[in-house]
Amino acid sequence: MNADHDMSELLPWYAAGGLSEEGRARVEAHLARCAICRDELTQWQAVGAMLTHAEARIPADKHAEAGWAALASRLDDRDTPMNAEEGAALRQDIATGQPIRWKGPTPMLTPRVSSIPRRPLAAIGVAVSLVLIVAIVGTFAALRGFQRHPLGPSKTPVATLPSDHWTLIHPGPTNTGLPLNAAIGGLVMVAPGDGWAVGASYDESAPTTSSDQGTRTLLSGLILCLHNGTWTVSPDSPNDVALSHLWMLSPTEGWASDVAYSQFYHFQSGHWLASQPPMPLPASPTTDPRGHYVVDQMYIRASNDMWLTGYYANTLTGTGQPISLWHYDGRVSTHIVDTSQSESPMPIFPIGPDEAYYFALSPTGSNVVDAGTRTIRLKHVLHGQVTSVLTTDPGNVLVNLYAAASNDVWVTAESHELPSKVTVYHFDGATWSRVSMGIPADVWRVVMTGSTEGWGLGYTLEEGPSHEPFGQALTALYHFKDGVWTRANLPSGYLFDLGRISATSLGEAWAVGESLIFWARGMPHEQGLTAPSGGLFSGTGFVRDVLLHYVNGKWVQYTGAS
Amino acid sequence: MADGPDELVGRIALGDHDALHALYLEFRPRLWRYLAAQYDLEPASLDDLLQEVFLAVWHAAPAYRPQGRAAAWIYAIARHHVSHARRDASRLPKDAPIADSNDGEPAPAASFEDGLLTRLALDDALAQLTPAHREVLRLAFMHGFSLQEIAQILEVPVGTVKSRISYARRALIREYATANGSEEGAR
Numbered sequence: 001m002n003a004d005h006d007m008s009e010l011l012p013w014y015a016a017g018g019l020s021e022e023g024r025a026r027v028e029a030h031l032a033r034c035a036i037c038r039d040e041l042t043q044w045q046a047v048g049a050m051l052t053h054a055e056a057r058i059p060a061d062k063h064a065e066a067g068w069a070a071l072a073s074r075l076d077d078r079d080t081p082m083n084a085e086e087g088a089a090l091r092q093d094i095a096t097g098q099p100i101r102w103k104g105p106t107p108m109l110t111p112r113v114s115s116i117p118r119r120p121l122a123a124i125g126v127a128v129s130l131v132l133i134v135a136i137v138g139t140f141a142a143l144r145g146f147q148r149h150p151l152g153p154s155k156t157p158v159a160t161l162p163s164d165h166w167t168l169i170h171p172g173p174t175n176t177g178l179p180l181n182a183a184i185g186g187l188v189m190v191a192p193g194d195g196w197a198v199g200a201s202y203d204e205s206a207p208t209t210s211s212d213q214g215t216r217t218l219l220s221g222l223i224l225c226l227h228n229g230t231w232t233v234s235p236d237s238p239n240d241v242a243l244s245h246l247w248m249l250s251p252t253e254g255w256a257s258d259v260a261y262s263q264f265y266h267f268q269s270g271h272w273l274a275s276q277p278p279m280p281l282p283a284s285p286t287t288d289p290r291g292h293y294v295v296d297q298m299y300i301r302a303s304n305d306m307w308l309t310g311y312y313a314n315t316l317t318g319t320g321q322p323i324s325l326w327h328y329d330g331r332v333s334t335h336i337v338d339t340s341q342s343e344s345p346m347p348i349f350p351i352g353p354d355e356a357y358y359f360a361l362s363p364t365g366s367n368v369v370d371a372g373t374r375t376i377r378l379k380h381v382l383h384g385q386v387t388s389v390l391t392t393d394p395g396n397v398l399v400n401l402y403a404a405a406s407n408d409v410w411v412t413a414e415s416h417e418l419p420s421k422v423t424v425y426h427f428d429g430a431t432w433s434r435v436s437m438g439i440p441a442d443v444w445r446v447v448m449t450g451s452t453e454g455w456g457l458g459y460t461l462e463e464g465p466s467h468e469p470f471g472q473a474l475t476a477l478y479h480f481k482d483g484v485w486t487r488a489n490l491p492s493g494y495l496f497d498l499g500r501i502s503a504t505s506l507g508e509a510w511a512v513g514e515s516l517i518f519w520a521r522g523m524p525h526e527q528g529l530t531a532p533s534g535g536l537f538s539g540t541g542f543v544r545d546v547l548l549h550y551v552n553g554k555w556v557q558y559t560g561a562s
Numbered sequence: 563m564a565d566g567p568d569e570l571v572g573r574i575a576l577g578d579h580d581a582l583h584a585l586y587l588e589f590r591p592r593l594w595r596y597l598a599a600q601y602d603l604e605p606a607s608l609d610d611l612l613q614e615v616f617l618a619v620w621h622a623a624p625a626y627r628p629q630g631r632a633a634a635w636i637y638a639i640a641r642h643h644v645s646h647a648r649r650d651a652s653r654l655p656k657d658a659p660i661a662d663s664n665d666g667e668p669a670p671a672a673s674f675e676d677g678l679l680t681r682l683a684l685d686d687a688l689a690q691l692t693p694a695h696r697e698v699l700r701l702a703f704m705h706g707f708s709l710q711e712i713a714q715i716l717e718v719p720v721g722t723v724k725s726r727i728s729y730a731r732r733a734l735i736r737e738y739a740t741a742n743g744s745e746e747g748a749r
Contacts, residue, residue, distance in 0.1 A: 009709075009724060012699075012702050012703070012727055012731070013702060013708065013709070015703075016702055016703045016706065017706075018702070018706050018707075018708065040731075043731060044731065047699060047703065047730075047731055047734055048703045050688070050734065051688075051699055051700060051703045051704055052703075052704070054599070054688055055595060055599055055700075055704055058594075058595055058598045058599055059598065059605060061590065061591055061594040061605075061608075062605070063605065063609045064586075064587075064590050064591070066609075067586075067590070067609055067612060067613055068583060068586055068587075070613060071586070071613050071616055071617060072579065072583070074613075074617055075579060075582070075617075075620055082575050082576065082577075082624035086624075087575075087576055090572050090575060090576060091576055093572065094569060094572050094573060094576070099568075100568060100569065100572045543721065
């Protein structure tokens with residue numbers, strides 16, 4: 001949740017020594033105060049060592065010289081020699097030691113393009129652009145279930161098409177019933193058929209040059225209201241704030257905020273209005289004006305029951321304090337616990353007034369075995385007192401908590417091994433027990449949406465498209481109900497993030513699905529191309545959210561008011 | 563003059579054989595390691611393939627449009643050719659672990675104990691990954707490519723690279739620790 005934590009994405013490259021000086025400095029500043037990332041870094045270092053060790057066994061290349069001799073004999077005239085004007089510019093750059101100014105994108109279907117000599121596929125030189133084209137068609141044809149045809153020697157002069165041109169290959173869902181290019185951050189059901197979601201709408205532009213990835217700019221923040229099964233955009237939606245977090249205290253009161261918890265909106269008396277933060281940020285422990293408090297996560301359960309974790313950061317030095325957990329009772333903020341370097345509070349899950357659980361990650365050392373042996377404790381906070389109530393099996397990570405009541409609490413944990421094993425724990429008010437749910441082997445996350453109902457996100461390793469934008473493992477969703485797991489039929493083309501699933505009654509749920517909007521390069525305007533098998537594509541895209549509704553035993557994509 | 567890959571591609575675009583030779587000397591060993599590890603190619607097949615890759619670089623250089631470093635472009639071409647070769651001839655295994663196959667020369671070994679105790683665990687751990695997951699790790703760790711460059715080479719969105727690399731880490735660490743015993747697997 002903490003934007004700074006995005007730094008963890010750089011850890012593989014930090015471990016591999018591939019970051020710029022600036023990148024390294026940023027990562028190190030983050031590592032100085034983040035035990036989780038320090039722990040992860042040791043794992044990445046071990047991964048690097050493993051790969052180095054493995055590659056040491058690759059047989060040596062003993063044919064390089066002979067290979068060059070054979071290659072040199074084949075360097076005859078090119079298929080597409082450089083034109084004189086471009087060649088002269090290039091020659092000048094090289095002669096003067098300037099950075100090479102490569103020519104810009106080639107417009108689509110200009111006379112100059114059509115003059116490029118054509119060669120059959122056998123000519124290796126055209127292979128790059130052709131394979132791109134072939135592959136795009138193959139990939140998306142496969143996704144759409146088109147019949148595949150084997151690739152044979154092509155007579156189609158597709159190689160003459162410029163590779164700079166972007167074509168929208170996978171347009172995504174056409175009717176989402178949502179504003180333009182919506183991204184949903186939070187979704188909460190408050191009653192059967194009723195709920196709220198927050199997010200933002202974006203103006204997306206297609207890429208225009210070969211190095212362009214397209215742009216996405218905020219159009220408007222979104223507050224979406226679900227009533228009787230239909231979503232509408234609230235006129236209270238903010239113009240310039242993308243919303244990420246949503247807490248509904250009751251059907252008549254709620255809070256929303258941006259991703260950084262810096263701007264808040266309060267729902268009461270039927271309207272969402274910009275508001276001060278619902279709870280005060282902890283005061284700075286020093287008088288250093290450069291210090292500021294960074295909220296890591298916040299949870300609002302009631303006007304007199306709010307929680308946050310965060311830390312002080314110094315804008316000049318980049319250093320921070322250990323993460324602390326605070327509770328606000330509507331009048332006073334109370335410091336519950338300051339974490340040591342060895343234990344960081346993970347998500348907080350309030351379950352009653354002045355009562356919450358949180359996951360405490362406890363790195364135990366600095367080596368790779370931590371990933372398999374560290375334990376995650378479930379901590380219980382009641383009236384400011386913290387006790388450790390549950391310790392997972394070594395290597396398991398707590399991923400979710402659902403509390404139907406203080407004597408009906410579900411916790412799920414997943415293991416590092418693959419397929420991940422999910423362990424479910426249940427608290428009946430007196431003791432914690434491990435629940436045998438007979439979870440399908442390929443489920444790696446379970447979210448309980450009721451005391452006897454839950455959803456499991458998994459994957460299947462069935463053969464997917466050979467070169468896929470969606471990954472080889474296909475998403476599968478399983479439904480746990482009345483003690484039985486069944487695989488749900490999903491509308492095709494959506495990935496799920498089960499953090500955004502909400503239900504208020506058995507047999508009904510809403511979730512956010514993700515679809516890829518995808519542009520590819522080198523694709524001709526004309527339709528009706530034969531879809532070959534396999535191949536590669538070159539593209540860029542955005543993720544676009546859709547709302548999915550589980551009702552009458554199946555998931556359907558929401559398409560607007562019925 | 564020690565030109566970098568970008569300058570070499572520029573000279574190749576102008577038809578400079580020496581530039582291609584320099585690029586070949588620099589990149590052939592890297593591509594050899596990459597393709598041998600990733601696709602379990604026999605040395606003879608690999609040799610043929612690399613010739614086609616550099617021939618493709620020669621022919622495609624005039625139309626080169628930089629998206630990043632030229633190195634990523636060269637790797638992408640190499641990958642296209644493997645894909646092409648697979649499709650045409652089905653001569654390559656579809657999903658191959660790192661191989662010990664060689665052309666008569668014993669694979670360089672670490673110490674004997676290392677070979678026996680650690681190698682099994684490494685092979686097991688790496689073999690548990692899908693080729694796609696192994697590939698992102700290799701490109702990042704062994705070939706020095708950035709997230710964006712890996713996305714360019716693999717022709718997938720950046721987000722896909724991120725999810726693959728994250729998944730691969732979890733899988734690799736866990737498999738390795740399991741196969742090697744919990745405590746000893748630390749190093």
